[in-house]
Each structure stands twice: as C-alpha cells, then as structure tokens.
Amino acid sequence: MSNLSDMAVMKETPLAQVYRVIEPGPVVLLTTAYKGRPNVMTMSWHMAMEFEPPLIGCVVHSLDYSFNALRVTKECVISIPTVDLAxxxxxxxxxxxxxxxxxxxxxxxPIPAKKVKAPLIAECLTNLECQVVNTSLVKKYNLFILKVIKAWTDPKRKERRTIHHNGDGTFVVDGRTIDLKKKMTKWQ
Ligand SMILES: Cc1cc2nc3c(=O)[nH]c(=O)nc-3n(C[C@H](O)[C@H](O)[C@H](O)COP(=O)(O)O)c2cc1C
Known part of the structure; x- marks a missing residue:
C-alpha cells in the first residue's frame, strides 16, 4: 500500500476546511420575533433529521442576536430564498x-405565520414554520432541533433555483437535474 503523502492523487485538506465539502444546501434565512420585533439571519449549517414530522437540526451561534430569540421564544421560520436574492x-x-x-x-x-410569531418572508420560495423541540445540544454545540409544523410554497414563483454555500463566500446555483427515481427502490 502506498503512503498517502506520496500519492499524487490525494492532497491533504486542512481540517479547518472540511465543512466546505459537506456543507449542505440550500442557504436559508431564519426569522424570529423577539419582544415583538422581527429579525432574520442567514444560515447554511442545517440538516434534515426526519421525514414526518419533519425535523431539522441547525447551528445558530451564541453570538448571533437570533440565538437568544430562538432560545427564549422556541419558534422560528426557515425561509428558502432563490438565486435572485443571493x-x-x-x-x-x-x-x-x-x-x-x-x-x-x-x-x-413579512407575512404573519399561522402557528408561530416569527414571520414568513414573501420574497422566498418556501417558508417553514418551526418549533424548537430539543435544546439538549445547544450549550455544547449551539445545535437546535426544530420541528416543522406548517410549510408554505409560492406556486407562482418563476425563479426556483436555490443557492448552496461553498463555505468561502462562493455559491453554487442549482443546475441540471438528473432523474434516478427508478434506482431509488428502497426509498420510493
Ligand atoms: C452564507 C452564510 C451562511 C451562514 N450560516 C450560518 C449558520 O449556519 N449559523 C450561524 O450561526 N451563522 C451563520 N451565518 C452568519 C449569520 O448569518 C450572521 O452572524 C448574522 O449576522 C446573524 O444575525 P443576527 O445577529 O441578526 O442573528 C451565515 C452567514 C452567511 C453569509
């Protein structure tokens, strides 16, 4: 077996840059309403955790104003912008x-949500009303677990391409779709 450092094909990646290759998309906006005042932040560190009810894990840094709003109100909206809003x-x-x-x-x-005080964003393609259902990893990892309790999509919106952060200020815009549904035998 050849030594990894001798192999021309693989170049070591700094651990500090690992997030760049696994960072999920799309970049989303997270709205909150704290003491009656709406706010919004950009977020790309999130992941799907369950189909139904949909659960989403997301990292909101404790220095963000949204952190306290989320921690106290236990509600938010995840709004999904398209490339025109990049x-x-x-x-x-x-x-x-x-x-x-x-x-x-x-x-x-802002559009009033049905089930939470945080507003939807009219300019976004999709809006997910969420409740914080678990905070056990907030102290250690700033990780909030959200349950989506209502979801809205703008059917008339022409621009539907989302943006995906490479972690360095550059973004990938949704492109070609490939259809592999027939191969998804376990996950129809
Ligand atoms: C593309 C992009 C992605 C970001 N992703 C996150 C994230 O996942 N979590 C986070 O805490 N901050 C993230 N941020 C930074 C926050 O959006 C930023 O700190 C913001 O100023 C917080 O706003 P607030 O103080 O009003 O809450 C991201 C910023 C950008 C530009």
Missing part, C-alpha cells in the same frame, strides 16, 4: 438584528 442573503448574514432592522433595510416583506 446578494441580500449574504448582506443579511453580515449584519446583526442588534443594530439593524433587517426587514426594512433589505426590503423583505
């Missing part, structure tokens, strides 16, 4: 609700 999505992730009214600044239209 620049705004980045800007939303580079300022804090502590200092800025992000809905006003970025021209986002």
């Amino acid at each position: 620049s705004k999505v980045v800007e939303i992730g580079n300022c804090s609700g502590r200092d800025v009214d992000k809905f006003g600044t970025f021209g986002l239209t």
